[in-house]
Amino acid sequence: MPRRGGLIAIMQPFKSHTGLVVPLQRENVDTDQIIPKQFLKKIERTGYGEFLFNDWRYREGKPNPDFVLNEDQYSGATILVAGKNFGCGSSREHAVWALRDYGFRVILAPSFADIFTTNSAKNGLLLVTLSSAEISGLMSRAASGRFTLTVDLESCTVSSQDGFFSRFSIDPFTRTSLLEGLDEIGMTLQHEAEITAYEKSHR
Amino acid sequence: MSKRTLFEKIWDNHVVCSGPEGSSIIYIDLHLVHEVTSPQAFEGLRLAGRKVRRPELTFATMDHNIPTTRETRSQIKDMLALSQVEALRKNCREFGVQLFDLDSPEQGIVHVIGPELGLTQPGMTVVCGDSHTSTHGAFGALAFGIGTSEVEHVMATQCLVQKKPKTMLVHFSGTVSKGVTSKDLILGLIARIGTDGAAGHVIEYAGQAIRALSMEARMTICNMSIEAGARAGMIAPDETTFKYLRGRRFAPPEKSWQETENRWRTLNSDPDARFDSTVEIDASALAPFVTWGTNPGMATPVTGEVPDPDGAGNDSERNGMLRALDYMALKPGTRIQDIQVDRVFIGSCTNARLEDIRAAAKVIKGYKISQHVQGLVVPGSQNVKHAAEREGLDKIFVEAGFEWRESGCSMCLGMNPDKLNAGERCASTSNRNFEGRQGAGGRTHLVSPAMAAAAAVAGHFVDVRTWQYKE
Numbered sequence: 001m002p003r004r005g006g007l008i009a010i011m012q013p014f015k016s017h018t019g020l021v022v023p024l025q026r027e028n029v030d031t032d033q034i035i036p037k038q039f040l041k042k043i044e045r046t047g048y049g050e051f052l053f054n055d056w057r058y059r060e061g062k063p064n065p066d067f068v069l070n071e072d073q074y075s076g077a078t079i080l081v082a083g084k085n086f087g088c089g090s091s092r093e094h095a096v097w098a099l100r101d102y103g104f105r106v107i108l109a110p111s112f113a114d115i116f117t118t119n120s121a122k123n124g125l126l127l128v129t130l131s132s133a134e135i136s137g138l139m140s141r142a143a144s145g146r147f148t149l150t151v152d153l154e155s156c157t158v159s160s161q162d163g164f165f166s167r168f169s170i171d172p173f174t175r176t177s178l179l180e181g182l183d184e185i186g187m188t189l190q191h192e193a194e195i196t197a198y199e200k201s202h203r
Numbered sequence: 204m205s206k207r208t209l210f211e212k213i214w215d216n217h218v219v220c221s222g223p224e225g226s227s228i229i230y231i232d233l234h235l236v237h238e239v240t241s242p243q244a245f246e247g248l249r250l251a252g253r254k255v256r257r258p259e260l261t262f263a264t265m266d267h268n269i270p271t272t273r274e275t276r277s278q279i280k281d282m283l284a285l286s287q288v289e290a291l292r293k294n295c296r297e298f299g300v301q302l303f304d305l306d307s308p309e310q311g312i313v314h315v316i317g318p319e320l321g322l323t324q325p326g327m328t329v330v331c332g333d334s335h336t337s338t339h340g341a342f343g344a345l346a347f348g349i350g351t352s353e354v355e356h357v358m359a360t361q362c363l364v365q366k367k368p369k370t371m372l373v374h375f376s377g378t379v380s381k382g383v384t385s386k387d388l389i390l391g392l393i394a395r396i397g398t399d400g401a402a403g404h405v406i407e408y409a410g411q412a413i414r415a416l417s418m419e420a421r422m423t424i425c426n427m428s429i430e431a432g433a434r435a436g437m438i439a440p441d442e443t444t445f446k447y448l449r450g451r452r453f454a455p456p457e458k459s460w461q462e463t464e465n466r467w468r469t470l471n472s473d474p475d476a477r478f479d480s481t482v483e484i485d486a487s488a489l490a491p492f493v494t495w496g497t498n499p500g501m502a503t504p505v506t507g508e509v510p511d512p513d514g515a516g517n518d519s520e521r522n523g524m525l526r527a528l529d530y531m532a533l534k535p536g537t538r539i540q541d542i543q544v545d546r547v548f549i550g551s552c553t554n555a556r557l558e559d560i561r562a563a564a565k566v567i568k569g570y571k572i573s574q575h576v577q578g579l580v581v582p583g584s585q586n587v588k589h590a591a592e593r594e595g596l597d598k599i600f601v602e603a604g605f606e607w608r609e610s611g612c613s614m615c616l617g618m619n620p621d622k623l624n625a626g627e628r629c630a631s632t633s634n635r636n637f638e639g640r641q642g643a644g645g646r647t648h649l650v651s652p653a654m655a656a657a658a659a660v661a662g663h664f665v666d667v668r669t670w671q672y673k674e
Contacts, residue, residue, distance in 0.1 A: 025519075027523050032639065041283035043290050055638065055639045088399065089637060091240070114432070122353070176223065184352075185356050191219065202230070
């Protein structure tokens with residue numbers, strides 16, 4: 001993984017990804033569930049994957065067999081399908097770090113919360129918004145396990161070998177940032193002259 | 204010039220230049236920092252050899268993971284929490300950022316001290332690595348929460364790359380009845396539009412019921428804008444705003460006050476400005492609200508009952524309600540006023556300002572809290588704490604059986620020693636009733652400070668509009 005900072009790529013670029021799909025049949029999944037607060041005390045960006053969905057994933061310290069991520073057939077999943085308003089609540093970027101660290105590259109849902117969307121874009125996690133009907137369809141297909149999807153950011157398409165196909169739209173800047181793994185701070189600093197001029201005129 | 208909303212006026216005034224692909228580079232006037240979402244951002248600066256561009260516009264405090272008893276504050280036992288506190292101290296020293304440390308008389312919850320110190324002002328852009336930054340919109344500022352990558356971006360550039368959000372007008376007509384607070388206005392709104400009802404939008408709150416609110420009450424309503432999914436919430440500044448700010452430590456000085464105030468008076472939506480969506484609510488029809496579920500939209504008037512999932516609009520909503528009722532251990536049809544509580548928490552960036560403490564104290568005065576209830580009052584800042592103590596409010600709480608603590612986020616998010624035990628039920632003045640928010644397995648009911656205080660005395664929820672005050 002490229003090092004952060006400087007004028008080098010801040011994250012692994014995202015062009016296309018094919019992976020196993022896991023369905024999370026819940027709406028309004030908040031960032032407190034994605035990564036509970038007791039795991040926010042680290043001062044690093046890494047090492048959050050083992051605590052992803054902690055309170056759902058573990059029961060008395062052992063894997064909860066009723067939680068979908070613990071089912072054998074979803075082992076190694078890299079694509080998550082979830083209900084609407086995924087990522088609502090706290091602004092903690094740790095939620096995105098935990099999802100990435102666990103191995104997720106793509107989340108598909110009918111809608112996502114705003115701050116979570118921004119945080120995802122900064123960390124190479126692609127969020128794909130599809131209609132509720134399409135998401136339900138994907139949930140059903142994934143329910144049997146071993147369902148893989150290909151998500152292509154260059155063509156903005158989602159497809160499967162068994163015939164699912166959909167196009168999605170995405171904010172153009174987010175798309176470019178993900179495709180190229182851009183260092184946004186470096187890009188903004190290229191506007192140094194404009195920023196300085198703004199500061200002078202608004203003193 | 205076409206008709207513009209308050210949001211559009213502030214936005215236009217902060218566009219540095221257009222950014223890539225339809226985005227804008229927006230200048231940030233005030234950056235507030237706390238210990239949990241900043242260490243990775245400072246580390247990013249260090250790795251890239253960058254500085255904080257405008258340290259004089261950047262202010263830090265520690266609030267999220269600190270203990271709230273006097274003895275434990277100076278000796279944090281949780282080594283991870285301590286490492287974040289120490290990292291913030293070191294980072295502030297190294298990057299020249301002013302820190303309101305644990306021993307500072309100005310320390311407190313970041314969204315309580317910003318306004319209290321006069322740092323938050325009308326027309327500003329304000330950001331913080333915390334979703335409840337929307338609080339500062341009460342001053343007619345554009346204030347929103349950001350993640351750690353954006354914290355680093357603001358530190359390095361004093362700017363953010365943003366796509367212009369949409370606008371929503373929430374108009375509260377009429378006058379609230381006695382005992383109904385701004386907490387009830389915002390819970391009523393979220394119950395109506397849902398936790399994603401304002402996603403992608405900046406809300407402007409307007410109407411007679413909003414104009415009548417104090418600054419502190421306005422902060423409560425803007426604070427919870429994020430719980431409706433909004434990017435930000437704001438209220439146009441007026442005499443109430445100017446009066447609150449004048450004379451505060453970082454407010455404009457007297458010699459330029461009039462000029463500044465005149466400029467602030469232009470910060471309002473033009474009469475015919477167009478909003479992308481509008482919600483109308485009759486404030487006079489609202490009762491005190493209590494949440495029954497696991498998101499802030501799952502709320503009902505205190506006179507109501509726990510709803511039946513069979514009445515849900517669709518299967519996924521029904522499943523969500525079933526899950527929530529299972530987690531909350533509640534049955535459909537249970538009267539809200541029959542729900543017993545084990546804990547009462549009065550605190551958080553939503554409701555831990557002086558007026559909130561006063562409202563709760565007024566209810567408590569002359570009473571003892573129920574024998575089976577544990578009560579906790581955590582003032583939002585050291586200034587709030589000391590002001591309340593000067594009024595003798597701490598004694599009222601302690602005599603009633605509450606614990607009176609030092610300032611911090613405390614049991615709002617259970618990231619510090621203050622938390623619920625599994626299965627405990629809490630009447631809380633905070634902002635989120637998510638599963639496990641106040642402690643794994645804990646059950647949270649969101650209410651106003653007066654409602655929380657009344658529940659502490661009665662041992663169950665009661666309609667505070669019928670409360671017998673003992674003066």
